[in-house]
Amino acid sequence: MASVRNDFVIALRSAFLKKNNKQKFSLLTLIFISLIIISLNKFNIKTTNILESGLRDVIYATSSIISYPEKKIRIFFTNINNYYKNYKNFKFDQNLLEKFNATNLVNEYLTLENNRLKNIIEESNSNENYLLSKVLIDKQSQFFSSIILNKGSKDNVELGMAVLDRGYLIGKIIEINYSTSRAILLNDINSKIPAIIEPIGIQVIISGTGYEHGIIQYSKDNYEIEDDLNIFTSGGGNVFKSGIPIGKLKKDINNADAKVEFFSDFSQLVYVNILLSKNEL
Amino acid sequence: MIKNNTLQILSFFKFNIPVFILFFSVLNEFDLNYFISTKFSFNFIFILIFYWHLKSPSQLPVTLIFFAGLFNDVLNNSLIGLSSLNYLLICVASSYIRHVTIRPNFIKDWIVFLITILLINSIDYFILFFIFSINFTIFNYFFNLLVTFIFFPIFYLLFANLLKFINRQND
Numbered sequence: 044m045a046s047v048r049n050d051f052v053i054a055l056r057s058a059f060l061k062k063n064n065k066q067k068f069s070l071l072t073l074i075f076i077s078l079i080i081i082s083l084n085k086f087n088i089k090t091t092n093i094l095e096s097g098l099r100d101v102i103y104a105t106s107s108i109i110s111y112p113e114k115k116i117r118i119f120f121t122n123i124n125n126y127y128k129n130y131k132n133f134k135f136d137q138n139l140l141e142k143f144n145a146t147n148l149v150n151e152y153l154t155l156e157n158n159r160l161k162n163i164i165e166e167s168n169s170n171e172n173y174l175l176s177k178v179l180i181d182k183q184s185q186f187f188s189s190i191i192l193n194k195g196s197k198d199n200v201e202l203g204m205a206v207l208d209r210g211y212l213i214g215k216i217i218e219i220n221y222s223t224s225r226a227i228l229l230n231d232i233n234s235k236i237p238a239i240i241e242p243i244g245i246q247v248i249i250s251g252t253g254y255e256h257g258i259i260q261y262s263k264d265n266y267e268i269e270d271d272l273n274i275f276t277s278g279g280g281n282v283f284k285s286g287i288p289i290g291k292l293k294k295d296i297n298n299a300d301a302k303v304e305f306f307s308d309f310s311q312l313v314y315v316n317i318l319l320s321k322n323e324l
Numbered sequence: 325m326i327k328n329n330t331l332q333i334l335s336f337f338k339f340n341i342p343v344f345i346l347f348f349s350v351l352n353e354f355d356l357n358y359f360i361s362t363k364f365s366f367n368f369i370f371i372l373i374f375y376w377h378l379k380s381p382s383q384l385p386v387t388l389i390f391f392a393g394l395f396n397d398v399l400n401n402s403l404i405g406l407s408s409l410n411y412l413l414i415c416v417a418s419s420y421i422r423h424v425t426i427r428p429n430f431i432k433d434w435i436v437f438l439i440t441i442l443l444i445n446s447i448d449y450f451i452l453f454f455i456f457s458i459n460f461t462i463f464n465y466f467f468n469l470l471v472t473f474i475f476f477p478i479f480y481l482l483f484a485n486l487l488k489f490i491n492r493q494n495d
Contacts, residue, residue, distance in 0.1 A: 053423075068386070068387055068390075070412055070419065073387065073390045073408070074409065074412050074413070074416075076390070076405075076408075077390065077405045077412060080394075080408070081403055081404070081405040081409065081451065083405075084456070085455075085456075098398065102351075102395055102398045102399060103398075103399075106351045106352070109348065109351045109352055110351070110352055113352060187401055225401060232459060233459055253461060253464065
């Protein structure tokens with residue numbers, strides 16, 4: 044019995060402490076270093092943060108270079124797929140275009156009228172300033188959904204700024220380095236966005252699920268779930284400016300709750316816009 | 325002379341194939357640690373480290389594994405040091421098995437791998453949820469773990485062939 048225990052201890056000690064020929068650190072040493080690094084996450088030390096920010100920039104750049112061929116292959120297949128889809132939609136879109144041209148004239152008239160009325164009540168129009176940014180790395184799984192952008196603190200990017208794809212909200216900036224930044228996407232499980240369902244005007248909180256869609260996590264009032272209701276940012280909590288389109292409400296067949304289908308496809312992001320003005324207050 | 329140098333460089337690359345696979349899978353945008361799709365995923369790096377540290381530890385040094393873990397955390401925006409800890413714990417388990425095993429047995433390796441990833445995921449859950457209060461879906465974690473366990477034999481076989489190929493070239 045004692046010899047079995049001794050064998051176990053010897054094997055365990057050997058596993059932890061034995062070093063190979065060119066190995067400088069034992070497993071135990073490295074495990075201790077890992078634990079120290081993990082515990083450093085709890086404290087906000089300035090020197091560590093600067094070092095970490097520099098390290099992040101280098102790793103993002105390396106990852107971006109290594110991912111380049113794979114990105115090109117993915118874009119190639121996406122393009123082929125899109126070509127067939129686009130051709131199918133072309134005829135349908137032609138008819139729609141004619142209708143939209145007519146509607147556009149009405150919209151132009153309404154915009155002009157709106158501006159004129161705003162001038163009358165002396166409400167200033169916010170000057171929106173967008174910063175075009177390239178998506179360096181696209182990290183998406185059910186555990187996290189974020190993108191790394193090639194604009195950082197040197198381009199005046201700040202925490203909490205909205206990130207848009209073709210005018211649709213896709214996320215917000217959560218980490219800034221000197222030349223890069225990270226944006227959390229709307230489908231991330233930790234993303235919570237105050238929004239409004241139009242035209243019924245119900246204020247809600249949209250939360251990510253880790254999958255392609257989002258859910259309505261909280262709503263102040265009960266409401267009838269209807270398909271295709273549009274969801275916009277409400278401007279609540281001064282997180283984002285109001286009126287940025289987010290997605291459409293859809294009934295979930297498997298669930299009593301509604302799900303939110305985002306307007307933007309987060310797997311196809313190449314260039315995005317960062318809204319430099321954080322919020323119109 | 326030039327031929328000798330070329331052979332040496334080739335031999336170096338062949339010997340370090342596991343290291344290249346490890347860093348490629350960590351740094352690549354297409355997550356090899358959360359493979360395939362967002363709904364169906366498994367942790368390729370766990371299998372890679374377990375196998376190579378069990379069968380040929382000199383080809384996958386622990387210091388590089390430690391750095392791979394740090395890179396993975398930075399890219400995945402998770403707690404810095406957590407992946408390193410996970411990977412090193414896999415190394416401990418595989419080292420232990422290597423020391424106590426006289427006759428290598430696939431089934432034994434497979435079961436030890438399951439116990440190891442269960443332990444690692446429990447530690448992850450404890451650190452993330454109880455210490456850092458980070459929210460995540462436990463079901464996805466468990467599903468990822470299960471699929472990793474199921475996929476282990478396929479990669480075990482692939483890596484065994486790769487190891488044979490590397491050894492044959494080095495001989």
